[in-house]
Amino acid sequence: MTTTYADSTTPGTHTIRPGAFGNATELRCRECGAASPLGAHYACSECFGPLEVGYDFPELTREQIAAGPHNIWRYRELLPVPADVASFPNTEPGLTRLVRADRLAADLDLARLWVKDDSGNPTHSFKDRVVAVALTAARELGFQVLACPSTGNLANAVAAAAARAGIRSVVMVPHNLEQQKILTTAVYGGTLVAVEGTYDDVNRLASEIAGEEETWAFVNVNVRPYYAEGSKTLAYEIAEQLGWRLPEQIVVPIASGAQLVKIDKGIRELVELGLVEDTPYRVYGAQATGCSPVSAAFHAGHDVVAPVKPQTLAKSLAIGNPADGPYVLDVVRRTGGSVEDVSDDEVVDGIARLARTEGIFGETAGGVTVATLAKLVRTGKLDPAAETVIINSGDGLKTLDAIAGRVGPKATIRPTYEAFTEAGLA
Amino acid sequence: MTTTYADSTTPGTHTIRPGAFGNATELRCRECGAASPLGAHYACSECFGPLEVGYDFPELTREQIAAGPHNIWRYRELLPVPADVASFPNTEPGLTRLVRADRLAADLDLARLWVKDDSGNPTHSFKDRVVAVALTAARELGFQVLACPSTGNLANAVAAAAARAGIRSVVMVPHNLEQQKILTTAVYGGTLVAVEGTYDDVNRLASEIAGEEETWAFVNVNVRPYYAEGSKTLAYEIAEQLGWRLPEQIVVPIASGAQLVKIDKGIRELVELGLVEDTPYRVYGAQATGCSPVSAAFHAGHDVVAPVKPQTLAKSLAIGNPADGPYVLDVVRRTGGSVEDVSDDEVVDGIARLARTEGIFGETAGGVTVATLAKLVRTGKLDPAAETVIINSGDGLKTLDAIAGRVGPKATIRPTYEAFTEAGLA
Numbered sequence: 001m002t003t004t005y006a007d008s009t010t011p012g013t014h015t016i017r018p019g020a021f022g023n024a025t026e027l028r029c030r031e032c033g034a035a036s037p038l039g040a041h042y043a044c045s046e047c048f049g050p051l052e053v054g055y056d057f058p059e060l061t062r063e064q065i066a067a068g069p070h071n072i073w074r075y076r077e078l079l080p081v082p083a084d085v086a087s088f089p090n091t092e093p094g095l096t097r098l099v100r101a102d103r104l105a106a107d108l109d110l111a112r113l114w115v116k117d118d119s120g121n122p123t124h125s126f127k128d129r130v131v132a133v134a135l136t137a138a139r140e141l142g143f144q145v146l147a148c149p150s151t152g153n154l155a156n157a158v159a160a161a162a163a164r165a166g167i168r169s170v171v172m173v174p175h176n177l178e179q180q181k182i183l184t185t186a187v188y189g190g191t192l193v194a195v196e197g198t199y200d201d202v203n204r205l206a207s208e209i210a211g212e213e214e215t216w217a218f219v220n221v222n223v224r225p226y227y228a229e230g231s232k233t234l235a236y237e238i239a240e241q242l243g244w245r246l247p248e249q250i251v252v253p254i255a256s257g258a259q260l261v262k263i264d265k266g267i268r269e270l271v272e273l274g275l276v277e278d279t280p281y282r283v284y285g286a287q288a289t290g291c292s293p294v295s296a297a298f299h300a301g302h303d304v305v306a307p308v309k310p311q312t313l314a315k316s317l318a319i320g321n322p323a324d325g326p327y328v329l330d331v332v333r334r335t336g337g338s339v340e341d342v343s344d345d346e347v348v349d350g351i352a353r354l355a356r357t358e359g360i361f362g363e364t365a366g367g368v369t370v371a372t373l374a375k376l377v378r379t380g381k382l383d384p385a386a387e388t389v390i391i392n393s394g395d396g397l398k399t400l401d402a403i404a405g406r407v408g409p410k411a412t413i414r415p416t417y418e419a420f421t422e423a424g425l426a
Numbered sequence: 427m428t429t430t431y432a433d434s435t436t437p438g439t440h441t442i443r444p445g446a447f448g449n450a451t452e453l454r455c456r457e458c459g460a461a462s463p464l465g466a467h468y469a470c471s472e473c474f475g476p477l478e479v480g481y482d483f484p485e486l487t488r489e490q491i492a493a494g495p496h497n498i499w500r501y502r503e504l505l506p507v508p509a510d511v512a513s514f515p516n517t518e519p520g521l522t523r524l525v526r527a528d529r530l531a532a533d534l535d536l537a538r539l540w541v542k543d544d545s546g547n548p549t550h551s552f553k554d555r556v557v558a559v560a561l562t563a564a565r566e567l568g569f570q571v572l573a574c575p576s577t578g579n580l581a582n583a584v585a586a587a588a589a590r591a592g593i594r595s596v597v598m599v600p601h602n603l604e605q606q607k608i609l610t611t612a613v614y615g616g617t618l619v620a621v622e623g624t625y626d627d628v629n630r631l632a633s634e635i636a637g638e639e640e641t642w643a644f645v646n647v648n649v650r651p652y653y654a655e656g657s658k659t660l661a662y663e664i665a666e667q668l669g670w671r672l673p674e675q676i677v678v679p680i681a682s683g684a685q686l687v688k689i690d691k692g693i694r695e696l697v698e699l700g701l702v703e704d705t706p707y708r709v710y711g712a713q714a715t716g717c718s719p720v721s722a723a724f725h726a727g728h729d730v731v732a733p734v735k736p737q738t739l740a741k742s743l744a745i746g747n748p749a750d751g752p753y754v755l756d757v758v759r760r761t762g763g764s765v766e767d768v769s770d771d772e773v774v775d776g777i778a779r780l781a782r783t784e785g786i787f788g789e790t791a792g793g794v795t796v797a798t799l800a801k802l803v804r805t806g807k808l809d810p811a812a813e814t815v816i817i818n819s820g821d822g823l824k825t826l827d828a829i830a831g832r833v834g835p836k837a838t839i840r841p842t843y844e845a846f847t848e849a850g851l852a
Contacts, residue, residue, distance in 0.1 A: 070496065070521065071523075089526075089528065089529070091785055092523055092525065095496065097497075097518055097548070099518065100515075102515065103515070103590070103592050117548075120546055120547075120548065121546075122523070122543075122546065122785070122786070123785075123787070124550075124823070159785075160781075160785035160786075160787070161785060162785075163781060163782055163783065163784065163785040164529070164783075164784050164785030164786075165785075166529050166783075170851065173835075175835075175838050179830065180826060182834060182835065183826050183829055183830060183833060183834075184787065184822070184823060184826070186833035186834050186835065187777070187778060187781040187782075187787055187822065187829055187833050188781045188782060188785060188787070189778065189781065189782035189833075191836050191851060192834070192835045192836055193835060193836060193837055193838075193839060193846075193849075193851060194835040194837070194838040194839070195838075195839060195840075195841050196838065196839065196840050196841060197840075197841040201841040202841065204841065205841045205842070205843065205846065208843045209843060209846060209852075212843060212852075213852060351613070352613060352615065355586075355589060355613040355614045355615065356589055356613075356614060356615035357589065357590075358589065358590050359517055359548070359549075359585075359586035359587060359588075359589040359590030359591075359614060360548070360586075360590075361549070361586070361610065361613055361614070395823075396610070396613065397550070397610060397821075397823045397824065398823065400606060400609050400610070403609055403613055404605065404609060407609060407612035407613050407615075408608060408609075408612050408618070409599075409601075409608065409612065409618045409619060409620040410617050410618055410619060411619055411620070412601050412619075412620040412621075412622065413619060413620070413621060413622065414621075414622050414623075415621050415622060415623040415627040415628065415630065415631045416631070417631065417634045417635060417638060420619070420631065420635060423619075425596065425617060425619060426635075426638075426639060
C-alpha cells in the first residue's frame with residue numbers, strides 16, 4: 001500500500017511512499033502558521049512566507065540515538081527522512097569532532113570553550129549535512145537531478161553527494177570563480193556550468209531554471225525546507241558530545257542565517273523531548289563587517305534586515321540579503337545573545353589564532369567566528385565564566401588566499417647544521 | 427612511586443612514569459630479534475636493524491573498545507601509549523569513514539568493495555594517526571620539541587598536533603615547495619624552515635639535527651618505532667567497522683611501506699587477541715611507476731629493494747629508498763597478494779574515477795591505489811568475487827595540480843534560460 005501525499009509539486013507521476021519523511025507531518029509557514037502538505041513547496045500558498053518542516057515526534061531515548069550510525073543519521077527520527085535513510089548511498093556526514101579548546105580559552109580569558117569542527121565532514125564543510133537531507137528529500141519526492149547555484153562549499157557538497165548517489169548534478173557558478181573551486185567541484189564529474197555574471201546573476205538563473213525543469217531539485221531553492229533541517233544536527237551533536245547537556249553560550253557564523261536558526265530549533269526539540277535538561281543558553285551571531293546586514297539590524301534595534309552589497313574576503317558568508325535574517329534577530333534577542341561583526345583583518349587574525357592555539361585550520365567563516373568571539377569577550381557581551389561553543393563551519397584549505405602573504409617560513413637556510421644554528425633555530 | 431626506564435636516550439633528567447607506554451614492554455629488533463628497553467631508540471644496539479614495539483597484551487573485548495572515544499584512542503590498549511592518553515590535548519584522529527563503494531565496484535566488476543577514507547582526519551591525511559602516537563611518545567620521553575622533515579602531509583600533521591598540544595614544532599621543507607603547502611603548515615605558527623636543497627638534503631639535515639638537539643623528537647626519526655604503530659589503527663578500524671571481521675583483500679599505497687606492514691601487524695594482533703576470526707586475507711601494495719622500487723623487487727623476485735630516483739606526480743609516495751620495503755615484500759608474499767605500479771596518467775584517471783563514482787576526492791596517493799586496484803582486476807591478480815578494502819590516505823584538495831587541465835566546466839553561458847537550453851544543459 002502506498003499513501004500518497006502527491007501534489008502538483010511532485011515531479012511527473014511519482015507517488016510518495018509511506019514514511020518517506022519519517023516523523024515529519026507537514027510544512028508550516030514561518031509567518032502565518034498555515035500548513036501545507038509535505039511536497040516540494042517552499043513558499044506558503046496563503047502568504048508567500050517561507051515554509052519549515054513540522055513533526056510529530058515519538059518518544060526517543062539517548063540510548064536509541066547512541067545505537068545509530070556514526071553520522072547524522074543517528075538523529076534520523078528528528079529529521080524529515082525515512083527510517084531506512086542510511087541504506088541509500090550518501091556521503092555520511094556529521095559526528096565531527098567537538099574539540100575542547102583550552103589554549104584558545106586561555107588566550108581569550110575564557111573558562112571553558114569548545115570548537116565544533118565541521119571541517120571534518122566529507123567535503124570539509126557543514127554543507128554536507130544539509131545536502132544529505134536535501135538529497136534524501138529529492139529522492140523521495142521523485143526528482144532526478146540535484147542542482148544548486150554556489151560559489152564554493154555548496155558546489156563541492158552537491159557534486160560529491162550526487163556522484164556518490166549515482167544521480168546527475170548541475171552546479172552553476174560565476175565564470176570568474178577561482179580555478180581552485182572549479183577543480184574541486186568539476187572532479188566529481190557532474191555538470192558544472194560557468195555563468196557569465198555575478199553570483200546574483202547565477203542565483204536568478206537558478207530560480208528561473210527551477211521554475212522550468214520540474215524534475216530538478218535545487219537544494220537551496222525548491223527543497224530548501226528539508227535542506228535547512230540538516231543544520232539541526234549541529235545542535236544534536238553538540239549536546240550529545242557534551243554528555244547530553246546544553247552549553248551556556250554558542251557563537252555561530254551568519255550567511256543566510258539558517259544555520260543559527262536551526263541550531264536553536266534543534267536545541268528546543270531536544271528540550272521538548274526530554275533529551276537534555278532545560279538550561280538557559282544564549283545564541284550569538286558572527287558576521288564580517290563587509291557583509292553585516294544582520295549585525296546592523298541588531299544594533300539599530302530593527303526587526304527587518306536591509307540588504308547590502310557584500311565586500312569581504314569571507315566569501316562563504318557573503319550573502320547581502322540573508323533569508324533568515326529576521327529569524328536570527330528573534331533567536332538572538334529571545335536568548336539574550338547578540339550579533340557582532342569584525343573586519344577582514346580581524347578575520348585573518350581569527351584564522352591564525354585558531355590554528356596556532358588548537359591546530360584547527362578553519363576557512364574565513366571560522367576566522368569570522370573566532371574574531372567575533374574575541375570581540376564579544378572584549379566588549380563584555382559574552383560571559384567569560386560560562387561554557388561556550390563556537391562553530392568552525394569549513395576548511396582553511398579552501399580559502400588559502402586569505403592567509404597568503406600573512407604566514408610563511410621563519411627562515412630559509414643552507415642545508416647544514418651550522419646554517420641552522422646561525423639562523424637561531426636551535 | 428616512579429619506576430624508571432630512563433637511559434641515555436631519554437632527554438636530560440626526565441624519568442619515565444609507570445605505564446607511560448601502556449602494554450608495550452620493549453623495543454625489538456626486526457632483524458635479529460634483540461630487545462631494547464622502551465626509550466628513544468630506533469636502531470638495534472646489536473645489529474643496527476630497525477626496532478619495533480613489543481607488547482604483552484591483556485584480555486580485551488570488543489565491548490571495551492566500543493566504549494572508548496570516537497577516535498584512535500579507543501584502541502589505546504593496543505598502542506604504546508598510557509591509559510590516560512586521551513586526556514592530553516591531541517588532534518583526536520581516526521574513526522574515519524569506511525565507505526561501501528558499490529558504484530566503484532560496479533565500474534570495476536567487483537562484488538564488494540569498501541574505501542577507508544582517511545581524508546576525514548583533522549589535517550586530512552593518515553599522518554594524523556602516526557603523529558598522534560609520536561606526540562604521546564615524545565611527551566612521555568621528555569622531549570620538548572616535535573620536529574620532522576617533510577614535503578606535505580606530515581608537515582601539516584606535525585605543525586597542527588604541536589599547536590594543539592602547546593609545544594614547539596620545527597618543520598623543515600625544501601625551499602621550492604609549492605606556496606600552498608607552505609601556507610597550510612605555516613598557519614599553525616610553529617617554526618617552519620625552508621632549506622635550500624632537495625628533500626634528500628632536508629632529510630640529511632634532520633638526521634644531523636636529531637643527533638645534536640637532544641630535546642627534539644623527530645617523529646619519523648628518533649621516535650619512529652612509536653610513530654609507525656599509529657598505522658595499525660587503520661586495520662583495527664576496518665575490522666571493527668566491518669562488524670569485527672577481516673576483509674579478504676586490502677590494497678594499500680606504498681611510500682616507506684610502513685603503513686602496509688603495520689596494517690598487517692594490526693590484523694595479526696586482532697586475530698591473536700580473538701577479536702576477529704582467523705580468516706585468510708591478501709595484502710596488495712600500490713606504487714606509481716615513477717617511484718616503484720618495491721614493485722620492481724616484487725616482480726624480480728628479490729628480497730631487497732634497490733633505491734630509485736623518484737619521478738612521479740604522486741609526491742606523497744615518492745620515497746625512492748623505502749625503509750620498510752623488504753618487510754612489505756614479506757607481507758605481500760606471505761598473504762598471497764602482490765605489488766603493482768601505475769603510470770601518472772592512470773593515477774589521474776584513478777582520482778577522477780573515485781570522485782565520479784563515490785564522491786570522494788582523494789589525493790594522488792588515492793589515485794595510485796584506485797588505479798592499482800583496476801590493474802589488479804584487469805590482470806587477474808585480485809579475486810573480483812572476494813571482499814576488498816582500499817585505503818584513501820589523503821585529500822585531493824592538497825594536490826589540485828594533478829587534475830588541473832583535466833577537469834573543468836562543461837559550458838560557459840550567458841545568464842539566461844535560453845542560453846542554458848541552447849547549450850544542451852536542460
